[in-house]
Amino acid sequence: MTHLKTLETPELILVKRIPDAFKAQVDRIAEAIIYLYTESRRLTKDQAAKVGLTGPQLSVVKILEEIGDLSLSDLSERIRAQNSTVTGIVDRMEREGLVDRKRSADDRRVVHIRLTDKGAKLARSLSFEPFEIFRGAFENALSPQELLQLLTLMDKLATYVRSETDGRDVRAASGK
Amino acid sequence: MTHLKTLETPELILVKRIPDAFKAQVDRIAEAIIYLYTESRRLTKDQAAKVGLTGPQLSVVKILEEIGDLSLSDLSERIRAQNSTVTGIVDRMEREGLVDRKRSADDRRVVHIRLTDKGAKLARSLSFEPFEIFRGAFENALSPQELLQLLTLMDKLATYVRSETDGRDVRAASGK
DNA sequence: GATAAATGTTTCGTGTGCGAACTAATTCGC
DNA sequence: GCGAATTAGTTCGCACACGAAACATTTATC
Numbered sequence: 001m002t003h004l005k006t007l008e009t010p011e012l013i014l015v016k017r018i019p020d021a022f023k024a025q026v027d028r029i030a031e032a033i034i035y036l037y038t039e040s041r042r043l044t045k046d047q048a049a050k051v052g053l054t055g056p057q058l059s060v061v062k063i064l065e066e067i068g069d070l071s072l073s074d075l076s077e078r079i080r081a082q083n084s085t086v087t088g089i090v091d092r093m094e095r096e097g098l099v100d101r102k103r104s105a106d107d108r109r110v111v112h113i114r115l116t117d118k119g120a121k122l123a124r125s126l127s128f129e130p131f132e133i134f135r136g137a138f139e140n141a142l143s144p145q146e147l148l149q150l151l152t153l154m155d156k157l158a159t160y161v162r163s164e165t166d167g168r169d170v171r172a173a174s175g176k
Numbered sequence: 177m178t179h180l181k182t183l184e185t186p187e188l189i190l191v192k193r194i195p196d197a198f199k200a201q202v203d204r205i206a207e208a209i210i211y212l213y214t215e216s217r218r219l220t221k222d223q224a225a226k227v228g229l230t231g232p233q234l235s236v237v238k239i240l241e242e243i244g245d246l247s248l249s250d251l252s253e254r255i256r257a258q259n260s261t262v263t264g265i266v267d268r269m270e271r272e273g274l275v276d277r278k279r280s281a282d283d284r285r286v287v288h289i290r291l292t293d294k295g296a297k298l299a300r301s302l303s304f305e306p307f308e309i310f311r312g313a314f315e316n317a318l319s320p321q322e323l324l325q326l327l328t329l330m331d332k333l334a335t336y337v338r339s340e341t342d343g344r345d346v347r348a349a350s351g352k
Numbered sequence: 353g354a355t356a357a358a359t360g361t362t363t364c365g366t367g368t369g370c371g372a373a374c375t376a377a378t379t380c381g382c
Numbered sequence: 383g384c385g386a387a388t389t390a391g392t393t394c395g396c397a398c399a400c401g402a403a404a405c406a407t408t409t410a411t412c
Contacts, residue, residue, distance in 0.1 A: 032330035141336035160317035
């Protein structure tokens with residue numbers, strides 16, 4: 001139980017109080033975001049380690065199982081990483097015999113990544129879902145109304161940030 | 177968006193409707209968290225690059241400026257990384273002449289990391305604050321009431337997750 | 353006070369993660 | 383058509399990031 005650092009006494013709200021309280025609130029929210037992110041990553045990694053995979057590799061296995069074969073670029077977009085990063089991940093998975101590469105016939109630049117039998121078998125044995133880790137927390141910590149509130153607020157935030165950074169962002173240019 | 181794997185039996189449909197909506201909401205929130213996190217990281221990195229630093233190095237400089245000398249372990253805790261990671265970061269910063277190491281006199285196991293003159297000068301030239309990046313978004317996208325709402329909800333979430341993972345987590349044992 | 357347990361740091365091996373430069377294949381401009 | 387710009391993927395160099403093991407120094411235990 002993190003004791004709420006009761007955000008400051010009314011009588012002091014004169015000049016600097018509002019900005020200060022604002023700053024403290026933002027910091028706390030930012031910390032929470034970072035905490036939730038890193039914790040979910042850690043848990044994913046633990047799950048993956050149980051079957052001899054890394055976190056990103058587990059994501060790749062599940063995505064390929066759910067969607068089917070994907071080009072490397074599409075895969076990169078899915079796991080929000082650069083092509084050069086995914087090349088390495090796929091290299092190591094190929095070495096382990098979990099996936100293989102097949103050059104596309106229509107466009108000989110693209111490479112399709114697909115699960116091998118071994119990879120597919122592994123995928124079926126996994127109950128993992130990307131955000132499953134959050135689900136318990138959301139379900140137990142928040143009421144349905146609160147969940148909806150949170151969704152609305154996060155959406156506003158994300159939309160705002162996206163609108164601010166769009167245009168100067170290389171990847172976002174594609175429009176997704 | 178995320179397509180639903182329908183393998184439900186007819187009689188379960190009634191009960192499953194609500195969970196499906198729930199799942200979709202959770203996924204959206206999780207995506208927003210991930211998006212905000214990665215975007216803030218990217219912006220931090222850009223800021224840091226302007227003065228020839230990496231993201232983590234910028235954090236170290238600002239922390240040392242604000243708090244003063246720190247042991248490597250304390251520094252690790254501050255930036256939420258393992259000691260072995262921070263050893264590398266400090267190595268590279270030492271090579272650049274931004275910090276140096278000094279063995280403690282009381283406990284010769286510990287190493288104090290401190291800014292050199294060069295590092296301190298750099299620190300003073302930086303207006304950066306860790307969560308500054310979020311501040312504009314929070315200020316412009318949300319009303320004060322919404323901000324407070326969001327803080328409350330995120331606190332609940334973080335507290336819940338923390339209580340769940342505490343005990344089985346090595347690092348968290350210290351209790352912050 | 354010698355041995356054992358704990359603590360702080362480093363070393364090592366592996367796996368991301370990114371941007372820049374490169375190659376090969378495709379499309380655009382004219 | 384044909385050269386120029388684009389696009390898909392890889393390679394390279396660097397900087398995290400983590401866990402396990404090694405190492406040094408305290409502290410605890412007897």
